[in-house]
Amino acid sequence: MYEFVSGPLVWIAFIIFIGGSLYRIFYMLQSSKKEKVVFPHMSLEHSVASLIHWLIPFNNQYMRQRPVFTIVSFAFHICLVFTPIFLLAHVILIDESWNISWWTLSESVTDWMTIIVIAGAVFYLVRRLTDPVVKNVTDTSDFVLLAITVLPFITGFLAYHQWFGTNTMLILHILAGELMLIAIPFTRLSHMLFFVFTRTYFGSEQGHVKNSKDW
Amino acid sequence: MKPTVVIREPVVDDALDQCEARLTEEQIEKVINEVIDKETGGRLWTYINTCIHCGLCSEACHWFLSNDRDVSFAPVTKIKDTLWVMLKNKGKVDAAFIKRCSQIAHTECNCCRRCGMYCPFGIDIAYMILVVRRICAKLDMVPLYLQDTVHSHAATMNQMWVKPDEWIDTLQWQEEEAQGYVPSARLPLEKEGAEIMYSVIGPEPKFLAQLLGNITVIMKVAGCDWTMPATAGWDNSNMAMYSGDFEIMARVERLHHETAQRLKVKKIVMGECGHAFRGAEYDGPTWMGWMKPPIPIVHAIAFYYDLLVSGRIKIAKKVEGPITSQYPCNVIRNAGLGSKLQYIMNEVCEDFVDLIPNDRHAFCCNAGGGTINCGPPWKKIRVQSARLQSENFKRTGAHTIVTPCHNCHSGVEDIVDKYKLGMHVKFFSELLIEAMEIPEDLQP
Numbered sequence: 001m002y003e004f005v006s007g008p009l010v011w012i013a014f015i016i017f018i019g020g021s022l023y024r025i026f027y028m029l030q031s032s033k034k035e036k037v038v039f040p041h042m043s044l045e046h047s048v049a050s051l052i053h054w055l056i057p058f059n060n061q062y063m064r065q066r067p068v069f070t071i072v073s074f075a076f077h078i079c080l081v082f083t084p085i086f087l088l089a090h091v092i093l094i095d096e097s098w099n100i101s102w103w104t105l106s107e108s109v110t111d112w113m114t115i116i117v118i119a120g121a122v123f124y125l126v127r128r129l130t131d132p133v134v135k136n137v138t139d140t141s142d143f144v145l146l147a148i149t150v151l152p153f154i155t156g157f158l159a160y161h162q163w164f165g166t167n168t169m170l171i172l173h174i175l176a177g178e179l180m181l182i183a184i185p186f187t188r189l190s191h192m193l194f195f196v197f198t199r200t201y202f203g204s205e206q207g208h209v210k211n212s213k214d215w
Numbered sequence: 216m217k218p219t220v221v222i223r224e225p226v227v228d229d230a231l232d233q234c235e236a237r238l239t240e241e242q243i244e245k246v247i248n249e250v251i252d253k254e255t256g257g258r259l260w261t262y263i264n265t266c267i268h269c270g271l272c273s274e275a276c277h278w279f280l281s282n283d284r285d286v287s288f289a290p291v292t293k294i295k296d297t298l299w300v301m302l303k304n305k306g307k308v309d310a311a312f313i314k315r316c317s318q319i320a321h322t323e324c325n326c327c328r329r330c331g332m333y334c335p336f337g338i339d340i341a342y343m344i345l346v347v348r349r350i351c352a353k354l355d356m357v358p359l360y361l362q363d364t365v366h367s368h369a370a371t372m373n374q375m376w377v378k379p380d381e382w383i384d385t386l387q388w389q390e391e392e393a394q395g396y397v398p399s400a401r402l403p404l405e406k407e408g409a410e411i412m413y414s415v416i417g418p419e420p421k422f423l424a425q426l427l428g429n430i431t432v433i434m435k436v437a438g439c440d441w442t443m444p445a446t447a448g449w450d451n452s453n454m455a456m457y458s459g460d461f462e463i464m465a466r467v468e469r470l471h472h473e474t475a476q477r478l479k480v481k482k483i484v485m486g487e488c489g490h491a492f493r494g495a496e497y498d499g500p501t502w503m504g505w506m507k508p509p510i511p512i513v514h515a516i517a518f519y520y521d522l523l524v525s526g527r528i529k530i531a532k533k534v535e536g537p538i539t540s541q542y543p544c545n546v547i548r549n550a551g552l553g554s555k556l557q558y559i560m561n562e563v564c565e566d567f568v569d570l571i572p573n574d575r576h577a578f579c580c581n582a583g584g585g586t587i588n589c590g591p592p593w594k595k596i597r598v599q600s601a602r603l604q605s606e607n608f609k610r611t612g613a614h615t616i617v618t619p620c621h622n623c624h625s626g627v628e629d630i631v632d633k634y635k636l637g638m639h640v641k642f643f644s645e646l647l648i649e650a651m652e653i654p655e656d657l658q659p
Contacts, residue, residue: 032257
């Protein structure tokens with residue numbers, strides 16, 4: 001079982017993740033060509049300006065207006081993306097297989113980063129259940145997406161601390177990670193792929209076409 | 216997903232009610248799918264597939280904030296209750312649903328684009344609302360008064376059923392009025408090759424004719440070479456753009472631009488109106504595939520700014536007392552004229568008290584985007600949902616609110632009236648007439 005989920009299934013997950021992502025981006029670009037405005041409105045200068053203002057915390061008015069949400073969101077997303085990439089155990093696995101390795105974070109740091117992701121997910125869950133606006137636009141899919149996102153971190157945390165049977169937890173962890181990879185292109189987790197496009201289009205339209213700003 | 220709880224006082228709108236009785240589900244399905252498949256593309260698809268349902272847009276919306284955070288007014292809810300359902304059901308919805316869509320898109324959203332600016336992903340919610348309006352318009356589900364203005368555009372090429380002789384007559388009358396201030400002032404009609412064609416919106420000749428007199432004085436004092444058309448094409452307003460009838464929108468914009476080309480002018484200067492600028496500068500040219508207006512369009516704010524900066528008009532005596540200004544969405548947030556507006560205010564007024572929030576973050580007057588044109592049936596909820604901006608006005612302690620936009624002007628008058636602010640509402644041209652120096656050789 002372990003060999004299967006950590007061998008062929010990983011390949012399948014990555015192929016679906018990368019292939020699916022490329023396909024979805026390709027589809028988005030193709031269907032945007034149908035519209036007169038999208039490509040002629042794009043501008044590198046204003047795209048970069050928009051990204052700078054929305055990828056740096058507190059660099060736009062709205063983020064300053066909502067400090068708690070801004071801190072939680074940035075912490076959650078930074079840890080979500082960088083923990084798996086710079087986790088010692090992951091790098092060791094890749095090193096063993098392909099003899100490639102890179103810089104890693106210390107295990108205690110990644111442990112805390114994992115806790116931040118889990119805590120962020122709890123924050124989002126509570127917000128979904130209590131904020132009237134968010135509650136009103138929440139359906140099962142929103143909970144499922146949140147679960148898909150946080151499961152690799154919960155299982156990873158449990159596996160690392162060797163609670164509830166390491167081997168089972170490890171298999172669950174790998175499965176959860178693969179599930180997340182497969183889900184990214186085909187669910188609204190695709191905001192990971194599309195963020196840069198929606199952001200830069202709006203920034204370009206506001207800056208390049210409408211002479212204004214989007215922050 | 217549970218349906219949104221919507222509590223509204225019942226509103227009788229004959230056009231919506233009759234359309235609801237007439238529409239069949241086959242028609243609805245056909246039109247929805249037609250619009251989604253043929254008129255939208257990557258943008259809508261990406262927006263729908265990217266929105267993570269975080270609800271952050273709600274904090275940007277004056278409808279939501281003015282109605283005690285009623286979730287049914289939140290921008291994301293407006294998309295949930297319209298497009299999400301249409302897309303999920305592949306267009307299989309009933310007439311009552313389309314009626315509610317029109318209510319949401321036409322009467323409860325100004326397409327001011329503030330929410331787009333507050334969405335972390337930059338999802339343009341107002342664009343999606345316009346897609347909903349487009350679907351409604353193709354199904355004839357448009358509020359009665361708004362549709363009446365569209366009919367007027369279609370029949371007379373102006374918004375207010377102004378007849379050709381009334382138009383010319385009004386201009387000549389206002390030329391005479393202007394000559395009361397500056398005897399040599401002229402309002403030149405059909406002057407081919409003039410530098411500027413000046414265009415206005417239908418309501419100016421209809422019930423704000425003094426503004427035409429004002430501009431005649433300003434043009435004379437500034438020494439501008441200008442003209443106005445004597446034919447249809449003088450009206451730069453465009454309510455079809457807001458109803459969703461883009462075919463008529465394009466006819467109106469095309470005639471406006473072609474009239475300027477016929478007069479061989481170098482630029483079009485337009486009166487103090489926001490949506491007219493949007494239509495002539497952006498929505499019209501992009502829909503017709505021109506992308507940019509063939510002749511440059513200059514909004515009154517930019518025009519007055521140039522006149523003041525270049526010294527072509529000088530201020531004799533600044534207007535006294537605290538004065539504030541509304542920031543019209545279509546020329547500030549969506550055209551970047553905020554700093555020019557502030558410059559004019561500081562030049563013309565002794566004590567310019569700025570709004571908070573200001574510039575592109577300022578709130579909408581709640582009359583824009585065609586909502587005020589939905590008429591008396593929808594006025595109560597519209598003015599009630601402008602409560603937030605009424606508080607912002609009140610805080611300034613100003614005696615006058617300047618509104619360089621016709622929609623804002625009417626909307627702010629309603630706000631002043633309902634919330635008993637006791638403030639005057641004026642256009643820039645009225646302030647300029649008050650404050651501007653009239654050189655001796657031009658005086659009576």
